Amino acid sequence: MNETAAIDAKDAAPVYNFAYLDEQTKRMIRRALLKAVAIPGYQVPFASREMPMPYGWGTGGVQVTASVLGPDDVLKVIDQGADDTTNAVAIRGFFEKTARVATTTVTEEATVIQTRHRIPETRLGANQILVYQVPIPEPLRYLEPREVETRKMHGLAEYGLMHVKLYEDIAKHGHIAATYAYPVNVNGRYVMDPSPIPKFDNPKMDDCEALQLFGAGREKRIYAIPPHTSVVSLDFEDHPFKVQEFSEPCALCGSRGVYLDEVILDDRGGRMFVCSDTDYCERHRPEDGTAPVAVWEEER
Amino acid sequence: MPSRLILTDVGKSFVMHLRGGVTIPVISGVSFSIDAGECVVLGGPSGIGKSSILKMIYGNYGVEAGQIICACESGKLIDIASADARTIHALRRRTLGYVSQFLRVVPRVSALDVVAEPLAAQGASHEEARRRAAELLARLNLPEALWDLPPATFSGGEQQRVNIARGFITDHAILLLDEPTASLDAQNRAVVIDLIAEKKKAGVAMLGIFHDKDVREVVADRVIDVATFSRRSNAA
Amino acid sequence: MNEHVETPPVAIEDLPLLRASGLTRFYGDRIGCRDISLSLWPGEVLAIVGESGSGKTTLLNCLASRLVPTAGCVEYRMRDGTVRDLFRMSEAERRVLMRTDWGFVHQNPIDGLRMSVSAGANVGERLMAVGARHYGKIRGEAEHWLERVEIATDRIDDDPRAFSGGMRQRLQIARNLVTNPRLVFMDEPTGGLDVSVQARLLDLIRQLVADLGLAVVLVTHDLAVARLLSHRMMVMKGGVIIEQGLTDRILDDPREPYTQLLVSSILQV
Missing domain, CATH: 3.40.50.300 (P-loop containing nucleotide triphosphate hydrolases)
Structure with missing residues (x-):
């Protein structure tokens, strides 16, 4: 399988292997991915490589994407739901250059979607792979810094500590205050950090048709949720899991039931709420091009 | 009445390792028995080993020679000299009571609870144990204002009355009395004499040390002169 | 003999x-x-x-x-x-x-407590570990055990870092006893x-x-x-x-x- 992207000699640019990583590395990562798929939610160690970007910019996600990408794939990259932010543009450009794959911003058209901090609003299908960039894969770390101990806790499914964290939230705030990176139990076994997506997106992971892969480059861990796997957000009987609710629709497209970002408009307290998923927002704007009336809120 | 306590050729000495291993003889050849409902008093000059005999029976002192058979209510016989710690501990809870001269004060526990504890340990309810404790403390004329205070700050006589109440509250079949009247006034001495008489009537076997001649004469059914037991041979 | x-x-x-x-x-x-x-x-x-x-x-x-x-x-x-x-x-x-x-009480309460979570969470941890999933009940148990070890229940949401050495030790004991160990x-x-x-x-x-x-x-x-x-x-x-x-x-x-x-x-x- 020689997918080397031929680069014209006259470009005098360095010749990269297809999708940047060498084949041995991709094999190693694919083996880790296979294991991760076989044990949903389990963090598989892998030999994370140096990438031409700093840690924290998605080195884990990029390595996973590089390992699953084929020449016929169509790639979409989002950062906080947006296709047009620096990180998303840079990673998209990276694979355009090193793999020469087609790219898109339209969720339905993509076969591989690399994401930071969001799951697209458009329902994902069986032919798609969602690749998450993960900063800290260990959900137990907040309370138990010893890796040896947290691994043992995963091994023995000792997850009481996870609820200690939720208990603390309720004790301090009256409700479970975690709004992102909200811990989930995968397939009734492993507790997993879904990466810093808003808890609004948690229900989308449950019984999802697409394959979900998670890569943490600095931490050298890969984990996965195979299609149609149960993903349950942790909670208490008397404080059940709830997603964020927005009182107003998106100020640009008028959609309800989607995740909104707050946009500050001026320094007098003016702000509006718009879809965080830019692709979804653009394709849900009224046909006549008139934007709905933006919702302005005065500062209290 | 059946024998409750039978000592046969009991002996004891101390080896003082910190003083070059010198052996200090205490007593040997102690043999006597006590029946239920009997109060036997150990007599003899001080330093002769009377307290040591009580302590060996209670298990505070190890026994070097002989045996100390205790007849339990269940009919079982237990040799205190060779019994393990757990057996002696159980024996103390059920069968073998001890009233010492000095109260070993436990911080923060009220006089009432100090007295009630042995009864509660036998399974009585907390309320019942405290009710009986209050009765006894009243009988022994301990001012009610003191009942809820820890006895650490009490006078010697007050502490001793707490200790007596604690020793008499249960229905142990055997009671060891180590000078229970030593620092009491005449009125409270009379109360203790009454308590002893009641225990006798209830069939309790008692072994005591009373330096007070008047009390001794009233309570003793028999006096055993400890001087008749020989000291350890190597001291002779 | x-x-x-x-x-x-x-x-x-x-x-x-x-x-x-x-x-x-x-x-x-x-x-x-x-x-x-x-x-x-x-x-x-x-x-x-x-x-x-x-x-x-x-x-x-x-x-x-x-x-x-x-x-x-x-x-x-x-x-x-x-x-x-x-x-x-x-x-x-x-x-x-x-x-x-079982319980294990360490000499140094730091070894037996989670210093970064509240007293209530420290006491409740074992309950959650054995499957308790009702916040109100867990908190009720925690209050009960804090009382048993003479810690005022209004300290339930304080971190043990704010406790004196003696209180920490009592908290550690409460944390151990909540599952009724033998x-x-x-x-x-x-x-x-x-x-x-x-x-x-x-x-x-x-x-x-x-x-x-x-x-x-x-x-x-x-x-x-x-x-x-x-x-x-x-x-x-x-x-x-x-x-x-x-x-x-x-x-x-x-x-x-x-x-x-x-x-x-x-x-x-």
Whole structure:
């Protein structure tokens, strides 16, 4: 399988292997991915490589994407739901250059979607792979810094500590205050950090048709949720899991039931709420091009 | 009445390792028995080993020679000299009571609870144990204002009355009395004499040390002169 | 001469809760503890005394299965009545045992508490670990146990970092007792505390042990602590038990030279 992207000699640019990583590395990562798929939610160690970007910019996600990408794939990259932010543009450009794959911003058209901090609003299908960039894969770390101990806790499914964290939230705030990176139990076994997506997106992971892969480059861990796997957000009987609710629709497209970002408009307290998923927002704007009336809120 | 306590050729000495291993003889050849409902008093000059005999029976002192058979209510016989710690501990809870001269004060526990504890340990309810404790403390004329205070700050006589109440509250079949009247006034001495008489009537076997001649004469059914037991041979 | 010796009276529970035999632990060629056998019955408080380096903490850790012995075995009678060899149990089973039927009170409360979460969460952790998922009930239990250890319930949401040494130690005890363990290991529970704080803690432990019928293995170098809390005592020196018996027997009539030295060194107040 020689997918080397031929680069014209006259470009005098360095010749990269297809999708940047060498084949041995991709094999190693694919083996880790296979294991991760076989044990949903389990963090598989892998030999994370140096990438031409700093840690924290998605080195884990990029390595996973590089390992699953084929020449016929169509790639979409989002950062906080947006296709047009620096990180998303840079990673998209990276694979355009090193793999020469087609790219898109339209969720339905993509076969591989690399994401930071969001799951697209458009329902994902069986032919798609969602690749998450993960900063800290260990959900137990907040309370138990010893890796040896947290691994043992995963091994023995000792997850009481996870609820200690939720208990603390309720004790301090009256409700479970975690709004992102909200811990989930995968397939009734492993507790997993879904990466810093808003808890609004948690229900989308449950019984999802697409394959979900998670890569943490600095931490050298890969984990996965195979299609149609149960993903349950942790909670208490008397404080059940709830997603964020927005009182107003998106100020640009008028959609309800989607995740909104707050946009500050001026320094007098003016702000509006718009879809965080830019692709979804653009394709849900009224046909006549008139934007709905933006919702302005005065500062209290 | 059946024998409750039978000592046969009991002996004891101390080896003082910190003083070059010198052996200090205490007593040997102690043999006597006590029946239920009997109060036997150990007599003899001080330093002769009377307290040591009580302590060996209670298990505070190890026994070097002989045996100390205790007849339990269940009919079982237990040799205190060779019994393990757990057996002696159980024996103390059920069968073998001890009233010492000095109260070993436990911080923060009220006089009432100090007295009630042995009864509660036998399974009585907390309320019942405290009710009986209050009765006894009243009988022994301990001012009610003191009942809820820890006895650490009490006078010697007050502490001793707490200790007596604690020793008499249960229905142990055997009671060891180590000078229970030593620092009491005449009125409270009379109360203790009454308590002893009641225990006798209830069939309790008692072994005591009373330096007070008047009390001794009233309570003793028999006096055993400890001087008749020989000291350890190597001291002779 | 022992022909009259009988088994203990019927009134007491006759099966030991914990039984160790031939327990030995080497550190390289140094002896931690050697050939130690003991039994502990329900409701019994056993003090292991000795000075630093005598092997008492090694023994405690072997008994509590925190340290694997070089030789020997430790058996425990589980709640269902079966007797299990601790070191033949799976680690998962052992860890469940440790956080349900056992407690472990460390000398330094920092070793036994989660300092970054509230007192209530510290107490509730074991409940959540065994599956409690009702916040209100967990909090109610936590309040109950804070009261039992004399911590004002309005401190329930405070971090243990804001607590004094004595309070931390009481919190650690509450955290251990919330699952109603039958056996608690204590390693110098009053070490490092002021004398007045120590007295209060000792009294609290004494009451809890009596009220709850706990079996306790207590390691201490302080004979006064052993006198106040324990029924039975073992004196260790050089990794072996040199003397054992009823606590007041050992203190009133110590026989071994070392025990006599220890007892004669108690400060009289």
